[in-house]
Amino acid sequence: MQCSILNPAVTRDSSQFVRLDAPDPSGGSRVSLDGRRRPLFGLDAEALAVLMVEAGEPAWRGKQFVEAMYRQGLAELNEITTLPKPLRQKLAAEGWQIDRPRIAQVFQSVDGTERYLVQGQAQDQDQTAQTVETVWMPEGDDGESGDGADGEGQENPGAPGLASETWDSDGPQHQPAPVHSERPSRHRATICVSSQVGCAVNCQFCLTAKLGLQRNLSAGEIAGQVLAVFDRHKVEVGRDRVNLVFMGMGEPFLNYENFMAAVRLLVQEVGLSPRRMTVSTSGIVPGIERFAQEPPEFRPKLAISLNAPNDRIREEIMPINRKWPIEAVTYAVRQVKLRPRERITFEYVLLGGVTDQPEHAVEVARLVRRTGLPAKVNLIAWNPGPGIAYTTPRPEAVEKFRTTLIGEGIPAYLRKPRGRDIYAACGQLKRTVEA
Ligand code: SAH
Ligand code: SF4
Numbered sequence: 001m002q003c004s005i006l007n008p009a010v011t012r013d014s015s016q017f018v019r020l021d022a023p024d025p026s027g028g029s030r031v032s033l034d035g036r037r038r039p040l041f042g043l044d045a046e047a048l049a050v051l052m053v054e055a056g057e058p059a060w061r062g063k064q065f066v067e068a069m070y071r072q073g074l075a076e077l078n079e080i081t082t083l084p085k086p087l088r089q090k091l092a093a094e095g096w097q098i099d100r101p102r103i104a105q106v107f108q109s110v111d112g113t114e115r116y117l118v119q120g121q122a123q124d125q126d127q128t129a130q131t132v133e134t135v136w137m138p139e140g141d142d143g144e145s146g147d148g149a150d151g152e153g154q155e156n157p158g159a160p161g162l163a164s165e166t167w168d169s170d171g172p173q174h175q176p177a178p179v180h181s182e183r184p185s186r187h188r189a190t191i192c193v194s195s196q197v198g199c200a201v202n203c204q205f206c207l208t209a210k211l212g213l214q215r216n217l218s219a220g221e222i223a224g225q226v227l228a229v230f231d232r233h234k235v236e237v238g239r240d241r242v243n244l245v246f247m248g249m250g251e252p253f254l255n256y257e258n259f260m261a262a263v264r265l266l267v268q269e270v271g272l273s274p275r276r277m278t279v280s281t282s283g284i285v286p287g288i289e290r291f292a293q294e295p296p297e298f299r300p301k302l303a304i305s306l307n308a309p310n311d312r313i314r315e316e317i318m319p320i321n322r323k324w325p326i327e328a329v330t331y332a333v334r335q336v337k338l339r340p341r342e343r344i345t346f347e348y349v350l351l352g353g354v355t356d357q358p359e360h361a362v363e364v365a366r367l368v369r370r371t372g373l374p375a376k377v378n379l380i381a382w383n384p385g386p387g388i389a390y391t392t393p394r395p396e397a398v399e400k401f402r403t404t405l406i407g408e409g410i411p412a413y414l415r416k417p418r419g420r421d422i423y424a425a426c427g428q429l430k431r432t433v434e435a
Contacts, residue, residue: 042220
């Protein structure tokens with residue numbers, strides 16, 4: 001997947017900018033007497049049942065919330081007419097509100113990619129929620145090729161295979177498999193989801209790093225990005241083939257609890273399959289170790305941002321490597337119990353002259369083989385950003401790198417750059433509103 005690039009060709013008055021007025025649907029009456037705003041969106045079935053019991057109601061009313069918020073997409077307490085009116089009023093008086101994240105602004109690319117600023121959840125009266133970035137890529141960007149995603153259904157539990165992938169001399173080929181459904185799938189798309197506002201990891205080539213860490217997103221804000229985009233594109237769970245990649249702003253494994261709570265919501269309450277979700281980490285070892293303990297029914301696939309052929313170069317471009325060098329990361333990854341046909345993805349950003357040489361490709365192949373993991377490499381040509389002193393690799397260098405890996409027996413795919421004209425490509429999500 002790709003999430004963001006700055007391109008000077010886009011100007012403030014560009015017709016590609018679509019401003020959606022985002023009025024506060026609550027009419028501003030969402031604050032309780034003690035000034036607290038309590039979002040319901042993001043709570044799972046269990047938490048909602050507890051809330052109902054505390055409110056003196058039967059626990060099964062929690063299920064009514066689940067149905068209303070996560071299946072029907074209702075955005076206002078008052079719309080949940082399955083709940084008695086006095087209960088709705090009581091909850092509202094206590095500051096409870098659905099507070100479902102919604103799209104505040106849309107940027108449309110000529111290639112069909114859309115980048116959104118999604119309004120997050122405000123915590124109290126004074127705090128206005130910052131927006132977060134989410135990207136919709138129709139047809140995806142080939143990031144999921146060859147990692148065991150294809151051939152598995154979108155809905156949970158797994159539906160019959162929808163597509164399969166084979167290799168021939170030209171590389172991977174998508175072959176549509178029979179669709180065992182009355183309703184044709186309308187969408188085949190990838191949504192790139194953010195986990196934090198900004199990021200603390202400080203990779204030298206990444207624009208998000210320039211923001212520093214501003215805050216963690218709540219589980220509701222992470223899952224809410226997905227549902228906001230589902231609404232916009234009228235995605236139907238079980239019919240449309242949508243992959244999720246947690247590769248937007250932020251380091252998911254440094255917001256582990258909320259990230260995994262969002263995944264559980266999306267699987268359990270919304271009905272998505274974790275086999276159509278991929279989380280990417282810069283190599284936060286304690287996070288990978290926790291992830292390895294997650295039950296398979298809630299565990300997305302794993303991508304590691306390798307980005308360099310050895311520790312020396314990786315340390316230069318990813319300071320986090322000093323804390324957790326490559327060997328420590330791959331050791332932790334080996335604890336993950338992979339599903340049949342599942343592969344670990346190694347993301348590799350090609351920086352012109354720094355990481356894109358043929359000898360680097362040979363080194364990467366050796367490194368990947370040494371891990372003993374079923375793996376593939378996703379190559380991403382570096383997307384430039386202001387104030388970052390790297391260069392994009394030459395197309396010939398990219399192709400040579402890919403063919404060298406393949407020649408070494410390592411499956412390697414090149415990510416299609418998506419949404420470059422709207423700053424929507426990898427590593428440059430920075431809440432860019434202006435040019
Ligand atoms: N923090 C996580 C996920 C978000 S970054 C991580 O680092 O894995 C998603 C991917 O974008 C990572 O593989 C990262 O290496 C890549 N990336 C970051 N900046 C980039 C840039 N300027 N051009 C291309 N890819 C970039
Ligand atoms: Fe953070 Fe990922 Fe960017 Fe590194 S590449 S700074 S971990 S978002």
